[in-house]
Amino acid sequence: MSEIPDDFLSEADFAWERTYFSLMMELKRRNSSRYEDLAGRLSAGGEEILELSTGTYKISVDNNGCGYSCREADGKNFQRLGWVKLTEDPAERINAITDALAECEARAQIDA
Amino acid sequence: MRLILNKLATSGSLIVVIVLASTTSAIGASTTATPPKTKCFIEVGNAHISTSIFEQQGRRAVKVNAISRCNVPQSNVILTVKIFKEGLGIAHLVAQRSTRPENPKSQGLVVKNQFTFLYCRDTTRSKYYGVASARATIRGKGYTTPPVWSEKTLELNCGT
Numbered sequence: 001m002s003e004i005p006d007d008f009l010s011e012a013d014f015a016w017e018r019t020y021f022s023l024m025m026e027l028k029r030r031n032s033s034r035y036e037d038l039a040g041r042l043s044a045g046g047e048e049i050l051e052l053s054t055g056t057y058k059i060s061v062d063n064n065g066c067g068y069s070c071r072e073a074d075g076k077n078f079q080r081l082g083w084v085k086l087t088e089d090p091a092e093r094i095n096a097i098t099d100a101l102a103e104c105e106a107r108a109q110i111d112a
Numbered sequence: 113m114r115l116i117l118n119k120l121a122t123s124g125s126l127i128v129v130i131v132l133a134s135t136t137s138a139i140g141a142s143t144t145a146t147p148p149k150t151k152c153f154i155e156v157g158n159a160h161i162s163t164s165i166f167e168q169q170g171r172r173a174v175k176v177n178a179i180s181r182c183n184v185p186q187s188n189v190i191l192t193v194k195i196f197k198e199g200l201g202i203a204h205l206v207a208q209r210s211t212r213p214e215n216p217k218s219q220g221l222v223v224k225n226q227f228t229f230l231y232c233r234d235t236t237r238s239k240y241y242g243v244a245s246a247r248a249t250i251r252g253k254g255y256t257t258p259p260v261w262s263e264k265t266l267e268l269n270c271g272t
Contacts, residue, residue: 008155008179013226017164020227025169073214079190084230085206085272092233099231111215112227 020110028102039097052108066097068104150250152182154260159240161268162229174270175229176242181222186248188213193228197272198239198265206230206272236271
């Protein structure tokens with residue numbers, strides 16, 4: 001595996017990553033049914049609002065990709081927090097949207 | 113300064129120094145204090161296969177990290193990292209993440225984005241690089257830093 005660690009990441013940063021990425025995995029396992037239902041609805045395109053612990057989030061899907069945003073402090077606009085390119089394969093799309101849902105909830109829970 | 117440049121040369125990442133506000137000259141006002149120069153750096157690492165993601169999730173993913181450093185406190189930092197994949201034709205965006213400006217970790221002298229990644233579909237060798245940019249508030253003014261590229265485009269065993 002080619003790992004090129006960035007020397008600006010500290011041990012505390014790596015510890016944070018372990019917590020974050022394991023939480024994402026745990027959320028995907030625990031909420032698989034809910035995420036798959038939602039991903040199935042969004043796969044062809046659309047938006048869904050999620051009310052989470054640290055704010056209001058929006059998941060958006062179109063032909064190109066899947067993004068998630070957080071409502072800004074002004075209460076009006078959403079700020080894009082993440083986006084990934086989606087393939088055309090339906091099963092891969094649903095899996096990638098499911099990953100994005102888990103990631104969005106993990107960021108909300110860990111306040112990232 | 114030479115020490116910093118030597119360190120950067122071996123760090124596998126690219127950095128841009130931006131002097132956001134130069135000194136204010138005291139023209140006709142001998143008692144005016146000259147504020148220190150505000151210097152901000154964005155450093156973006158090379159694309160790599162993330163050990164953290166593999167260890168925690170058992171999945172391979174390409175990842176790029178970035179950091180924004182200033183010599184004065186910055187706030188409401190939106191540090192965005194984009195991962196591009198080179199293929200036939202022009203490079204195309206495959207993933208991006210941004211820090212949340214309201215987050216406490218998006219304030220201070222140092223702000224990091226260490227959560228920009230894309231899972232690999234298979235082990236097809238593909239070329240990746242990262243681009244980072246930032247928006248921040250410094251001394252009450254909003255600033256935008258231009259994009260900074262990874263030092264290298266690297267071929268990884270990661271088809272996406």
